[in-house]
Each structure stands twice: as C-alpha cells, then as structure tokens.
Amino acid sequence: MKRYSIGAMAALLVSVAMPALAADLTIGRAAEPSSIDPQFSRTGNNQGTAQLMFGRLIEQDANLQISPGLATEWTAVDDTTWDIKLRDGVKFHDGSTMTADDVIFSLERTDEVPNSPAPFSDMVSSIDSMEKVDDLTVRITTKEPAPALIEDIGRVFIISKAAAEGKTSEDFNSGDATVGTGPYKFVSFKPGESLTIEAFDGYWGEQPDFKEVEVRFISNDAARVAALLSGSVDLIDAVPPADVARLESQDGINVVSAASGRVIYLGLSQRFAQAPGVFDLDGKPLEENPFRDARVRKAISLMIDRQLVVDRILGGAGVPAGQLVPSVLGGHAEDLGPDQVDINKAKELLTEAGYPDGFGLKLYSSNNRFPGDGDLVQALGQMLTRGGLKVMGVEALPYNVYSKAASAGDYGAFVFSLGSSTPTSAPNLSSLIQTYDKEAGTGAFNRVRFSSEEFDKALSVALQEFDPEKRNELLAEATRIAFAQTPIVPLYWQKVFWGAREGITINGGLSEYTLAQDVKKTD
Amino acid sequence: MTAFLIRRLVQAVIVLIVTSVIVFTGVFAIGDPLEILLPADASMAEREQVAESLGLNDPLPVQYLGFVTDALQGNFGRSFVYNRPATEVILERLPATLELTFTALVISLVIGIPLGLWAGVRAGSATDETIMTGSILGFSLPNFWQGMMLIMIFSVTLGWLPSTGRGETGTILGIETSFATWDGLKHLLLPAINLALAQTALVIRLTRTGVQETMPLDFIKFARARGISSPRILFVHVMKNILIPIVTVIGIEFGSLVAFAVVTETIFAWPGIGKLIIDSINALDRPIIVSYILIVVTMFIVINFCVDALYSLLDPRIRVSAQ
Numbered sequence: 107m108k109r110y111s112i113g114a115m116a117a118l119l120v121s122v123a124m125p126a127l128a129a130d131l132t133i134g135r136a137a138e139p140s141s142i143d144p145q146f147s148r149t150g151n152n153q154g155t156a157q158l159m160f161g162r163l164i165e166q167d168a169n170l171q172i173s174p175g176l177a178t179e180w181t182a183v184d185d186t187t188w189d190i191k192l193r194d195g196v197k198f199h200d201g202s203t204m205t206a207d208d209v210i211f212s213l214e215r216t217d218e219v220p221n222s223p224a225p226f227s228d229m230v231s232s233i234d235s236m237e238k239v240d241d242l243t244v245r246i247t248t249k250e251p252a253p254a255l256i257e258d259i260g261r262v263f264i265i266s267k268a269a270a271e272g273k274t275s276e277d278f279n280s281g282d283a284t285v286g287t288g289p290y291k292f293v294s295f296k297p298g299e300s301l302t303i304e305a306f307d308g309y310w311g312e313q314p315d316f317k318e319v320e321v322r323f324i325s326n327d328a329a330r331v332a333a334l335l336s337g338s339v340d341l342i343d344a345v346p347p348a349d350v351a352r353l354e355s356q357d358g359i360n361v362v363s364a365a366s367g368r369v370i371y372l373g374l375s376q377r378f379a380q381a382p383g384v385f386d387l388d389g390k391p392l393e394e395n396p397f398r399d400a401r402v403r404k405a406i407s408l409m410i411d412r413q414l415v416v417d418r419i420l421g422g423a424g425v426p427a428g429q430l431v432p433s434v435l436g437g438h439a440e441d442l443g444p445d446q447v448d449i450n451k452a453k454e455l456l457t458e459a460g461y462p463d464g465f466g467l468k469l470y471s472s473n474n475r476f477p478g479d480g481d482l483v484q485a486l487g488q489m490l491t492r493g494g495l496k497v498m499g500v501e502a503l504p505y506n507v508y509s510k511a512a513s514a515g516d517y518g519a520f521v522f523s524l525g526s527s528t529p530t531s532a533p534n535l536s537s538l539i540q541t542y543d544k545e546a547g548t549g550a551f552n553r554v555r556f557s558s559e560e561f562d563k564a565l566s567v568a569l570q571e572f573d574p575e576k577r578n579e580l581l582a583e584a585t586r587i588a589f590a591q592t593p594i595v596p597l598y599w600q601k602v603f604w605g606a607r608e609g610i611t612i613n614g615g616l617s618e619y620t621l622a623q624d625v626k627k628t629d
Numbered sequence: 630m631t632a633f634l635i636r637r638l639v640q641a642v643i644v645l646i647v648t649s650v651i652v653f654t655g656v657f658a659i660g661d662p663l664e665i666l667l668p669a670d671a672s673m674a675e676r677e678q679v680a681e682s683l684g685l686n687d688p689l690p691v692q693y694l695g696f697v698t699d700a701l702q703g704n705f706g707r708s709f710v711y712n713r714p715a716t717e718v719i720l721e722r723l724p725a726t727l728e729l730t731f732t733a734l735v736i737s738l739v740i741g742i743p744l745g746l747w748a749g750v751r752a753g754s755a756t757d758e759t760i761m762t763g764s765i766l767g768f769s770l771p772n773f774w775q776g777m778m779l780i781m782i783f784s785v786t787l788g789w790l791p792s793t794g795r796g797e798t799g800t801i802l803g804i805e806t807s808f809a810t811w812d813g814l815k816h817l818l819l820p821a822i823n824l825a826l827a828q829t830a831l832v833i834r835l836t837r838t839g840v841q842e843t844m845p846l847d848f849i850k851f852a853r854a855r856g857i858s859s860p861r862i863l864f865v866h867v868m869k870n871i872l873i874p875i876v877t878v879i880g881i882e883f884g885s886l887v888a889f890a891v892v893t894e895t896i897f898a899w900p901g902i903g904k905l906i907i908d909s910i911n912a913l914d915r916p917i918i919v920s921y922i923l924i925v926v927t928m929f930i931v932i933n934f935c936v937d938a939l940y941s942l943l944d945p946r947i948r949v950s951a952q
Contacts, residue, residue, distance in 0.1 A: 134793070140710045148668050221682050221712040223666035227675050275712055297711070298722060298900035299794055324793050324898040325908070328777055333793045333898075336784035474911075506913050509664035524669050533670035547673035 129302070131316035131610070134330045134339035135620055138323035140223070142284055142295050143275035144263035145216055147224040150527065154619035155321075156263045158303055159199075160286035161310075163190065163209070164260030168615025168624060169434045170367070170529045172257065176204065176264055176287060182572065185251040186234070190259075192242040197308040198266045199284075199291045206238040211267035213259060219275065229258045253572040257529060289314050289623045299323060303622065314623040321622070334359065334605050341612060343620040345603035347423035347477050353605045360611065362604040365425050365432055367526030367616045370476065372410075372486065372595040373512075374403050374519055377555040381518035385466035385498060392465055397518065397554075403592035405455040406519075407445045409493030415485055416598050419478045424598035429585050430524070430534045432599050434616055436574070437531030437581030442589055444596070452493050466496040471521035472509070473502035476600060483521050513553055521597075522553065526616065531581050535565055539593040556593035641930045645923060649700075652922045653693050653915070661685075662709050662913040683709055696919070705923070706916030710909070715916040719902055719924060725795055726894070726901030728806050730886040732821040734879070737828035742875075744829075745836025746863060752841055760833060767830030776823045776896040783819060790819050793898040820897040824890055828882060835878060839871025872943050880936035881929075888925040 137151040144156035165175035179191040196204040213236060217227040232252040237245045248255060269285035270277075277283040284292040289311065290303040301321040305314050322339060324330040327346045333339045335356065345353060345361065354361050374397035375381055381395040396402045412426035426444035431437060456464060467490070471483035480502040487497040503511075512520050524538055541557040542549035548562075549555075564587050568580030604612050604620065613624040663680060671679075680686050684695065696706060705715045748760040784792035796816030799809025807813030843849065844867065852862050891903035898904075902921065909917040 141712065146712065147666075149666075150668075217678075221707060221709075223662075223679055223683065223709050223712070224668050224671065225675055225678060227678055228672045231672075231674065296900065297718075298904060299898075322794050322898065325904070326895045326898065329780065329793060329896045329898055332777070332780045332785055336780070336788060336792055338784065338791050338793060504911075506660040506665060506911055508660075510660035513661070513664055527668065527670065537670050537672070544673055550671060550673050550676060551669065 129318045129320035131319045131341070131622060131625060132339045133319065133321045133620060133622065133625070134324045134333045134342040135321050136323075136325055136327075136330060136342075136344040138298065138325075139301075141275045141279060142281075142292065142301075143219065143278035144265065144286070145212070145219050145226055146222055146275045146278075148226050148229075148261070148527075149224050150525065150618065152224075153527070154617070154621065155301065156286075157288065157619060157621055158290045158301075158321075158623070159284060159288040159292055160263035160265065161196070161288050162260055162263055164256060166529065166617065168364070168613055168617055168619070170526065170615075170617050171434070171436075172260060172529050175260070176209070177256070177260070180256045183245075186248045188246045188248070188255055189239070190244045190246060190256070192244070193310060194242060196287050196310045198269070198287055199306055199308075200266065200269060201308065202266065202268060204264065204266075204287055205241045206244045208267045209244050209264055210236045210238060211271065212264045213262055215265070215270070216262050226262055229261050232258065251570065253570060253577065254532070261528075290319065314625075315627045316622060316625060319622040331605070334607070337607070340610060341604060341606045341620070341625060343602075343604050343614075343618075345605045347421045347601075347603070350421065350423070350603050358608045360606050360608060362606060362612050362614055363423075363601050364614045364618075365434075365616060366600045366602045366618050367432060367435060368476070368523050368600045368618075369427050369430055369432075369526075370424075370479075370482070370521065370523045370597045370600065371427075372406070372519065372597060373517075373522055373554045374406065374595065375515060375517065375554045376557075377515045377553075381467075382516055383468035383470070383499075383518040385496075387463060387466060387496060389466060389498065395518075396459065396461060396465055399459045400591040401455040401459040402461065403595065404445075405452040405459070406490065406493070406495075407592050407595045408448045408452040408455070409495075410445070410486065410489050410595065410597065411447045412444050412598055415482060419481045419485055420598075420601075423477065423601040423603070425601065427596040427598050429531075429589055429596055430538065431526055431531040432616065435526060435531055436529055436578040437535070437568075437585060439582040439585045439589075442586060444598075449493055456494065464493075464495040466498045467519050468499040468501065468517075469497060469519050469521070470508070470512070470517040471500075471502045472505040475505040475508075476523055479521060479523075482597075486521070513551075515553065515555075520553075523600075524551065525618075530578060531585065532565075532569060532577075535581065535584060535588070536569075539588055540565060554594060556588075556591075558588060558591060558593070561588040561591075561593075637930075637934065641927075644930070645926060648922060648926050649697070649919060650693070652919050653696065654689065656913060656915045656918050657689050657692075660913055662915065665912050666709060705920040708909075708914050708917050710912050710914045710917075715920040716924075718917060719905065719921055722900055722902045722905050724805060725807075725899060726887055726890060726903060728808065729817065729820055729824060729893070729899060729901060730883065730890060732817055733824035733828060733886060734883055736821060736825040737832050738879070740825075741829040741832025742836050745833040746840055746867075748833065749837040749840025749844070750863065752837070757837075761837070764830035764833045767826045767833075770826075772823065772827060772892045773896065775826055776820075776893060779819050779823055780896070791816050792819060795900055820893050820899050823897070824886060824893045828886070831878065831882065832875065835875050836871060839874060840867055843867050843870050869943065873940060876939050876943065877936055880932050880939075884925075884929045884932045887928065 139152045139155040140147055144160045161176050163177035164172045176193050177190050178193050181189050213230050216230045232248045234247045234249045239245050266285040270283040273283035279295055281292045289309045291306045293302040293304050295301045303319050305317045330342045331349050334342045353359050376398045381397050384392045386392050416424035428444040429442045469483050469487050471479050473480035483500050487500040491497045537551045539556050540548045541562050542552045542555050564584035568584050571577040571580055602618050604614050609629050611628050708715050708718050744760050748757040751757050780792040783790045797810045797812040798805050798807050801809050807817045891907050894901045894903040906921050
C-alpha cells in the first residue's frame, strides 16, 4: 500500500516540478574541480574553473601570456618595493567596487587556506609586507629582490573581502562566498555533475558570447564524445586523439586543436652510482651508472624517431620537442630543435663512452596518465633496440603506483610528463633540472637528479633580471647550456583537441583550459 | 535470537577492523598522494606544507592510530582532494546511486520474473529457447559495451533519451531525487537499463530453474488434483517456493550494484559513489577510500541480515526452526 502512495505522490510532484533551465551553452568537460574556492588548489582543473568567475591582477591568454588584468601598472620603486596600481571601477558580482583592501585580503588568505592539497603559497612567499597606499594602490615590500613578483601574485585569484572574510572553502561551493570580478557569476555547483554560471553584466572586460552556461563533468572519453554527437552538449574538451578523425568527418561537428605545454620526456636517472634496471650484456646489474655520462644520454636521444612516435602512436597529436617549453612561451630557445635520428652518431657516442656493444636496460612508464603512454614506451623500447641497446623489459603501470616509485628513484629509464602553467619556462626549468636541494627548495621534480653548476648559475642570473625581454633571453641561454648535456630526453609536446557543434568554436590554447568566455559564435 | 544477534554484531566489528587495517595499509603501499595532488611546478616548501597539513609525514602506525581515534568519535577524516568530511562527500552522492540501483532492480524483477516463469513452464519450446538465448546475451556482453550501444542507439541515432548526468532533480519527502521530474526520469532510464541487463538475465535463469525444479514435485500434483487453477498454482504455490534463492542472490547483487556500479556511472556520468571511488583511488584520496570501503562492508552486513530475516518470512520452516 505504501508503495502506491509514494507512487501517487511522485506522479503529483512531477506535475509541479520546476521546468528545466535551458542553458545557452552546455560544455562537457573531462575533469571537475575539487572546489570552487579559487585559492584552494592550483591544479589545472581548479584554475580553469576559477577563471570563469574570478579575476586576477594580470590576465593570461590561452597561451599563458600575460596582460594587465585587475592591475593596470606595476612599478618597482626600488629593488624590494613594488607599487601595484589597480584598475578603476571594477565591480564584484554583488555590485560592490573592488579596492586595495580586497587585493590585500586575497593575497593574505592565499597561503592560509586550510588543508589545501596544492596551495598557491609560492605565489606570495616573496612578500614581506603589504600596505594600502590609497583605494587603488597597493605597496608590496619583498623579502629579496623579486623581478617576477607580478607574475607570481598575478596568478592569485582576487576574492571579495566582504563576502569571503571568515568563510571556508565549503562556503564557496555553496556560492555564499563566491563573489569575484570575472565574466561569469556563480549559479550552482553539483559535485561530480555540473557547474552552472551566468554572464555578469557589470564585468569590466568584454561580455562573453553566451549568457547561461552549464559545464557538465563527463570523465569517460567515449561518453563525452557520445554526448557531443547526440547533441546533449555543445562543446567537449580532451577529445581522445583516436576519435579526432571520426569527429572531423561528422557533419555539424568541428574539431579545434592546440599545442599544449605538456612535454613528454624520457628520464635517465643520474641519481645513484648504479642505475636501477640497467644491466650489462649478460644481464647482471651494471656496476657504474651509464646515464651519468652526457654522451650516453645524447646517444639515446639520437636513437628516438620523434616524428614516427607522433604520427603512429598519437595519430599526429603531438609536436616533436627538443626542450621543455614550446615556442609560444617565454624562454624557448629557437635554435634548439628536436634531435633527429642518427644511429651512427649514437653508436659513436656510446663507443666513446665505453659501451661499444651497448648495455641492457628496462623501460618504465605510466599507462593512464596521458594518451598513448603505454604504447609510447613499447615504441621507445624498439627504437633503443634498433639503436644498439639491449632492452630487457618494458613495464607500464597505473599512474598512482608509478609516480611514487619514479619519484623515489626506483627506475633508471622512465617516461614522464610535465605541464606548463606559467608564461615562461622559469618554473619548469627550476623544478625539473635545477640541482636538487631540499634546503634551498630547488629541483622539486628533478627525478633524474641532473646537476650542472653552469646551468644553475645561468638560471639564477635569469631569475634576477628585471626586464622581461632580457629575462626570456637569459632563460633561453640557460636552456641551451642545460640541453647541451641532455639533462632529460624531451620527446614531444602534446596536442589537445576540442570538439564543437557547428556554429561555435573555442579559442583554445596551451593552457588547455575550456573557458566559457573563450567560446565564440561563428555565425 | 539475542545470542544470534550478538554473535553477528561481534563478527561485524571484527570484519570492520580487519578491513580498515587492510585498506589503510594497502592505500599507503600503492603510492604517495602528494605526487598526484601537487601541481607540476610545486616547490619543496609547498610540498612540505601539504604533507604537514594532510598529516602524511607521520609513520603509518601513527597515522592509523589517529584515524581509529577519530573514527571512534564518528570522524572518518577529511578528503585530501575536496577538504570535506569523507563521509559527507560519500553520503552526498549515495542517493544518486541508490535511486539508480533501485530502479535497475525493479526493472530486472518486473521483466525477469515473468519471463523466467514463462520459460520455465514452457521448457524446451521456441519461446523458452528465445528467452534463454536472450539472457545469455545479457550476461556475456560486457556492461561497458552495452552502455555505449544504448547511448549510440537511443541518444545519438534516435535522440530519444539523454546520455549524461542526472538531469533535473526535485524533492520528494525531503529527499532530492530524479523520480520527481520528467527530465530526471528520462536521464535515469538509460543507465538503469544498462545496470539492469545482466541482473535481468540472472533473475530469468534463477526463476526458470526454480520453476523447472518445483513443477514436478508432489505438492503441485496434489494441488492440480484438488482442481486449483494453473495460474494460481504458478503464481502462488510455485512462486513461494522459488523466491528464496532469488531473494538471496538479489540481496547480494543489490549490494554489489550499489557498491560497484562503477562502469555504468562512469559511462553515463552519473554523479554517484561508484564514480567517486574510482576517482578517489586514482587520486589516492585515502580518507574517502577507507570510509567508502567501511560503508560498503557495513552495507553488506546489513543486507545479509535483511536477507536472513526475509527467509523466515518466506519460508515457515525456517521460522519454526529459529524459534
């Protein structure tokens, strides 16, 4: 009997239920943010979500290049003092005007968000003190000269002091504290399901093309593609390379591609006196670590046919790489192209290094981190065999298991990737190939423990340079010094794809963000 | 009966403790959450800050003891990824999974039992052959593939039903559910069918076997001899006798469906707990994983208990022997 009454009530309620809100634009996104609090985590998913609703002191375009945002001018008064001029008349979503108080509050809260799994702390770590000069001027004193201060603090999302003071990350998820200056206003967030936003009339910049936007989180690749094909979403990101050709051939669907800043590389560990997974020709562990010899590293780089990898394994979804960051980022060294296959030269180098007949090694990779990672390591195995090394095994593991072992130095030769989220190569150079030093906090992801005094010096000179153009040149120079010794073997930069129904397109770029304000009508 | 209950309870507590130790050390052994949580350009200082705030610097036994102390006070820790209480994150998504599983279960019973009865009564006929062959397909085609086909046919080609998400939800008796709106029901249909397919095949087979075993028994012959109509024999007397195995299997299967509807939830982007657990395992979000497994274990214990209770309702013999 009870069941009947519930059924009857359900039938009743159906008739009074709210009508579904039709969004102007529905986006199917692969990854969801862990929080709406823009200062909670600086992983790509979260930043790519926060940018919908929150503004920053400087804006980044799709290729991460910076332009004035909420700050219009920044001048160095002396080596450790900066004056930051704020944009006049910027409105928050609640109608209040943004002032220096909000900026100071935001920067102060940055490293105080409790339990943040990926804090923005470094962005504000050089700040010694902040002072409000007037409503639109903030004076910042740094602990040491910090030429790139604006790039650092410019990455922090500015929140409203009035709305967010004393609030937790959860208050942002519910929308209570979600008051920003961005092009979209928060409407609702359902974890694991969707985020709904609405264009903000008082936005200081250009009004976006679409007013009501729903972002749905569809993690499964095939399901995301199907959602686009069935018309239930208008645009999807992270189109799997294997599906690109099919979507392109479909009527009414366009594919947009962009080179990403994620470099896939082969790490050759110089960490220990003996490299794990490296053997002599009889299969016994090799007594010395061959990867400590730059000639061996170069030889391996010369054995790899990057174009073949990109064409055959990724279906063209990559750009062969010879350094860390692609050409659109600052610090890219124009003359440093990818190594071309040269087996003879590789043989020569190996002979010089004392391995005329090569040596044995095992290759390791993740199998669920980026498209084709499991296949990539197989192909590398064959290429190294052709180059005269004895590949004794290839192993691909899930990323959550693999990453810990790779960082612990369990692998001698391993495939890894590194994404870019900054306008220049500086942070990547510093975390990946600067000498590992726990005290100084450098080389955090230098898993191979490459170390070159000359490079470290060149990098620190570059980081002290105040003139941005000059700094980029110095970064390129440091890159040249490092890559003369092949610190890692760069393979390729990924390409990323978006699929869109006819009539819309996205201005996508290296950041890989799928921002509603970048989606444009084409008709 | 009381002794039975107490024994059950003690067993349950032991199972929970053992599970928590296994899962806790297991997740600890898999990998380092910092590797996954931190952005690629994180500095050493940031790494240290995160390790400290998440309590990852302590040795494993210390971390476990801390967990147990908190758990005894009803606090299962905060998710590393979401920084919200783990149980809250899980319970928030549980209704979505429950309504999906419940719908799938109803579909499988409503379709499975009549078809099974039909096939059982007409064993060997063309109807029986057709139903049985169909059920083999339900079993053997991978759940994942079935889901993709449903989407391809009903969403992409025909455009009848939406393929992702939960749609508009409304509230019935204070619970947010898809049953409350037409849009929600439309979203529910495809994933529920996907989840129900294998289940239906199972119910068909169980019912058919039961009917075939029961029909030749003496009491059916006596019933016929007394002149009871065939439908009444089938739907009352036979049904009563074949329900026990069906209830057992369905009970356990319901638990599995709730806990591991992972494939369906992922394909249809259904915001339930199956999808949550996969994401959490990939991100090594230990508080979520541990709480989830403990909740699931508790759920299985409760379901088993309910199944036992149902037996005694269905079968007077069990009721008598228990007293």
